[in-house]
Amino acid sequence: MSSPYLTLNVVELTHETNDAVTIHLEHPDRQPIASEPGQFLTLILPCGPGGKKERRAYSLSSTPHEAPRLSVTVKRVHGGLVSNYLLDTVKVGQQMEVMAPLGNFTVKPSPKAARSLVLVGAGSGITPLMSILKAVLHEEPNSHVLLVYGNRNEQAVIFRSQLQKLQEQYPNRFQVEHVYSQPTGKTESKSTSFFSRFTSSKPATPDPHQHTGRLNRTMLLRVLEQKHQFPAEQAEYYLCGPEGMMTEARAALDLLGVPANQIRRESFVAAAETMEAAAAQPNGHGDVSAAADDGKVVARTVTIQYEGSEYEIEVGPSQTILEAALDLDIDLPYSCQAGLCTACRGKCLSGKVHLDEREGLSDSELKQGYVLVCVGHPLTDDVVIEID
Known part of the structure; x- marks a missing residue:
């Protein structure tokens, strides 16, 4: 099994806004790193x-x-802690330890595809959407x-140029379609259908189409209201x-x-920022178990198989399986610690595990016995x- 860890060089920095920077990384021998x-x-x-060492996951804005x-x-x-450290200290030439790219909020571009994607994002939620839109525009003619991109004002737009x-x-x-909650300029234009632009023989204007208000249900309906030439239910939607x-x-x-099944959402960016600000815990979805939740969360021993080794870990009633492993200096892969990113995914070969959060796993993965140890608690002794 190959190591999930890489050491990369910072080769360039791009200042996107007053409080956002893009960090460009490459392998020391410039070999490509698989990503989607x-x-x-x-x-x-x-x-x-x-x-x-602290871990934070950031969506790739590259393709x-x-x-x-x-x-x-x-x-x-x-x-x-981490975002301030990066923006205040990162320099071209330094090395960074990273985990290989992960995540299921992806597209698989195909040159033969002829589809319509609607990407809806706000703030730093643009980052995975930027990767997706560049890939589709480049590979699907x-x-x-x-x-549809929401921000406070024009100056807050990441990747504006x-x-x-x-x-x-x-x-x-x-x-x-830019949506500004507190615009600084007076450049709002009349609402025009995005769909009609694609059927027009004239090139679309490069000037951004702007709306004033919050990016909410009413605003999105207003942007998508003229759908007679392109029924909304035929598009693919990505939300972040x-x-x-x-x-x-x-x-x-x-x-x-x-x-x-035509709507995909990425909660990871929002959850990471919540964790970074040390605010409230990420929103849960009630009690979810990988198996029947008929046990009790008490101190139990869990067996972990990882990279050819087997570890016996005592997990306390107030601990997750990952926390108990890290306390013993067992270097398991993990990232968000919120049950969203799947970096710590494992297959439960026996016993029952309760999950505090299951958004990172599909119904199919749960049925196959997959769990996330960062939000997992043993319910049985086996x-x-x-x-x-």
Whole structure:
């Protein structure tokens, strides 16, 4: 089994806004690193007390066709340990320890595809959407992309110049609808259908289409209201941003009759920022178990199989399986510690495990016995988990 850890060089920095920077990384020998559009990279940085290593996952804003370069975009979070450390200290030439790209919020571009993607994001939720839209525009000449992007104002737009250039490069296939809650300029224009732009013989204007207000259900419905030339239920939707925004977007799509299997959402960015700010715990979804929840969470011994070794771990009633392993200096793979990213995924070979959060796992994975040890608690004394 190959190691999930890599050491990469910082080769360039791009300042996107006053509080966001893109960090461009490459392997020392410039060999390509496998990734998919929309995945994330976990950075492991010695910025904790006494140089303790901290982990944070940041969505890739690069695409596979930009190899050997991997790029992550980091936005400063008030009180954030890792984001502040990065923005204040990162320099070209330094090395960073990372985990190989992970994540299921992805697209698989195909040159033969002719589809329509609607990407809805706010703030730093743009990062995986940027990776997805660049990949589709580059590799699918018959596909169309709409980005609905919410920010406080024009100055807060991450990738602003890149988005402008992409509109100019793909005038009939790519449209950005900017939504500003507190715009500084008076440049709002009348609502025009994004769908009609793709059927017009004239190139779309490169000037961003702007709306004033919050990116909520009403706003998204307004942007998508003219769908007679392109029924909304035929598009594919990708949502990334604060939980409230994604809930509002989902409500709008439900009203439009969009099938659930055509809607993808990425909660990881929002959860990582919540963790970074040391605010509330990520929203849960009630008690979820990988098996019948008929046991009790008490101190139990769990067997972990990882990289050819087997570990017996005593897990306390207030601990997750991952926390108990880390207390014993067992270097298991992990990233978000919120049950979202799947970096710590393992297969439960025997016994029963309760999960505090299951959003990172599909129904199929749960049925196959997969668990996330960062939010897992043993319910029986015979738990054996094989870590991927």
